[in-house]
Amino acid sequence: MFIIDAHLDLAMNALEWNRDLKAELNTLRDRESRMHDKPDRGNGVVSLPELRKGGVGLVVATQIARATEDHKILPGWYSPEQAWAQTQGQLAWYQAMQEAGEMQQIVDLNSLEHHIALWQDETRTNASKPVGFILSLEGADSLVNLSYLEKAYQYGLRAIGPAHYGPGRYAPGTGMDGPLTTLGIDLLKEMDQLNMILDVTHLTDVGFWQAMELYKGPIWASHHNCRALVNHQRQLADDQLKALIERDAVIGGALDAWMLSPQWIRGESKPPQQGVNLESLVDHFDHICQLAGNSNHVAIGSDLDGMFGTEQCPYDLETIADLQKLEGILHQRGYSAADIANILHGNWLRFIRRAWSNK
Numbered sequence: 001m002f003i004i005d006a007h008l009d010l011a012m013n014a015l016e017w018n019r020d021l022k023a024e025l026n027t028l029r030d031r032e033s034r035m036h037d038k039p040d041r042g043n044g045v046v047s048l049p050e051l052r053k054g055g056v057g058l059v060v061a062t063q064i065a066r067a068t069e070d071h072k073i074l075p076g077w078y079s080p081e082q083a084w085a086q087t088q089g090q091l092a093w094y095q096a097m098q099e100a101g102e103m104q105q106i107v108d109l110n111s112l113e114h115h116i117a118l119w120q121d122e123t124r125t126n127a128s129k130p131v132g133f134i135l136s137l138e139g140a141d142s143l144v145n146l147s148y149l150e151k152a153y154q155y156g157l158r159a160i161g162p163a164h165y166g167p168g169r170y171a172p173g174t175g176m177d178g179p180l181t182t183l184g185i186d187l188l189k190e191m192d193q194l195n196m197i198l199d200v201t202h203l204t205d206v207g208f209w210q211a212m213e214l215y216k217g218p219i220w221a222s223h224h225n226c227r228a229l230v231n232h233q234r235q236l237a238d239d240q241l242k243a244l245i246e247r248d249a250v251i252g253g254a255l256d257a258w259m260l261s262p263q264w265i266r267g268e269s270k271p272p273q274q275g276v277n278l279e280s281l282v283d284h285f286d287h288i289c290q291l292a293g294n295s296n297h298v299a300i301g302s303d304l305d306g307m308f309g310t311e312q313c314p315y316d317l318e319t320i321a322d323l324q325k326l327e328g329i330l331h332q333r334g335y336s337a338a339d340i341a342n343i344l345h346g347n348w349l350r351f352i353r354r355a356w357s358n359k
Contacts, residue, residue: 001327001340010059060135061133065083065139067080104133105133135159140160140187172204185214195356197219232259277314285298
């Protein structure tokens, strides 16, 4: 079945991990087999061929670069100008993938419908089709000022999550407290004018509720799970989930193992030991579906290879192509064919069509 994944850090992996994502996954792993600079070396699960094998024909692909003067908390660039330059390198990689015929940027309804028709064309193999991508900015630090938002929109940026981890110029993120900054409030106003998608992922609780009140345009949570099942600020509490459901938002389930196991200990736990498998993600889907009374608000936002690999993802997922296993798991859990189609692609597709038809 056709799959949409609403959160992949493809350019970050290509540039900061030096992964040629055009290559087969075994090649990427072999190249890293003797590298030890990052915990996930040799454990990656994402490549463009694997996306095609798994029918993951459309993704939300990120630009990401933190700006910070305090490297004791988290690493980043010392100035927003440097962070902006980093995101432009990531943009150049996506553009190079387009020129190579590997990917295709989706920026409006016309390009979306053309791409969906291409992936529905059974006369062509998936291996011959470009992976579509909608460009999203994870953490807004790299926007030097609001004039850069217009520049980014012109090159196809369509979604922004103002926060990431730690302190931020526009919003504090995971692990922090407090509201949006003054810059963040102004950013939301400008995003509203452009009818961009606001991603509430990584916002603090205060920032979440502030954004929900201030923002009038389309809102999604690209890669989030449920706090009721794994109690951490990074997850969404039930009242937040209900508010998103009321806004007809969609929540993308993430596959980072620590977000799927309440007993996970960073640097120590292993997915098999903690029983973290793809069923664990469906537990979070179930919880949201029960709150909503339907399957219209859950989908996939895997975050795979988002600074982790097989050492920290479900033990029954060897590559991103294994997202296809969710179809059988959902069927076994009693989901109808229509529900399964909603979760694997329909909900994201409906959301994007509605958001862009309002332009």
